[in-house]
Amino acid sequence: MKKSIVALALLLLAWGMQAQEAMQDSTGLPGDNFSLEGALDLFKNSKDLEDFEKKLNMEDSGINNLDLNEDGETDYIRVIDNMDGDVHAIVLQAVISKEESQDVAVVEIEKTGKEEAILQIVGDEDLYGPDVYAEPFEEDGNGGKGGPAYDDAIVRVVVNVWVWSPVRFIYAPLYRPWVSPWYWGYYPGWWRPWHPAPWSIYHRRVIVYRPHYHIVSTHRVVHAHRVYTPHRTSSVTVKRNITVNRSRQVGNTTVNRSTTVGTKRSSDGTKAAGVKRSTTVTNKNGDQTTVKKRTNAAGVKKEGNTVTTGRKTTKTGVQKSGNSVKATKKTKTVKTKRKKN
Known part of the structure; x- marks a missing residue:
């Protein structure tokens, strides 16, 4: 009986800590409902940009929870690639109305060598605030001697994303930049909007991506961002809310x-x-x-x-x-x- 009480107390304590962490992670901005880390994971596991767009708009994927026009249903996210030589700025854009769209984030990719490329996803400042970047994460622990303090030392590694399928796809010789054909009132037959999940549920769903993708403060893919900037699209409706x-x-x-x-x-x-x-x-x-x-x-x-x-x-x-x-x-x-x- 005593063991059961202790176990229950520990369970309640863990639940309380998770709830507190969820509140701390919430910024109150619309970007809370679109996980940049989760979007990168979908991108990594897509075969091309068309497949990436489909995954973003599938309820089972669990990444898109945006309702920017506040109609009670999730917004369709279209994918648009702005290409300049070996640089790609892949825009994720929400369809708000017949007249308006709103950029959610942009996947910025630059080729840095024969079989090397770097990538970051940048949250739009209207939805996330300024300077919010996410990138794939790998760590290199100090496995040498030096005691426990040295064993915990972590070195961040800039991940080479060349082996990711969509990256290889966009750098293929015959590739033509992908521009989503869908717009307000004209959507693919497989798409069915759904009601957004409450923040407490959505947060638990996407937190699993954080060990593999981290939010950082350093903007590494600067050339791609210069390609993107002239094409940025924002919505007056979204700014009002x-x-x-x-x-x-x-x-x-x-x-x-x-x-x-x-x-x-x-x-x-x-x-x-x-x-x-x-x-x-x-x-x-x-x-x-x-x-x-x-x-x-x-x-x-x-x-x-x-x-x-x-x-x-x-x-x-x-x-x-x-x-x-x-x-x-x-x-x-x-x-x-x-x-x-």
């Missing part, structure tokens, strides 16, 4: 500011826009002051000759320094009606 986090240092005080802008349409046809701003000031003693402001412009709703508009602003201040002080201010303006004669 992104949380922007900014931090700045003022003397001994740190100011963190978060802004979220969103637009949604309710079931009755009302289109509502909202802005949420949160500012946290931390002084040198660790005391924090947080001010939150939310503005909802609820509506332009037309019923016959009547137009109804509304606006609600809520401002809350919370000061934390052992004790809490809360102040709330609400301003509400509702229903402005105009009727034609």
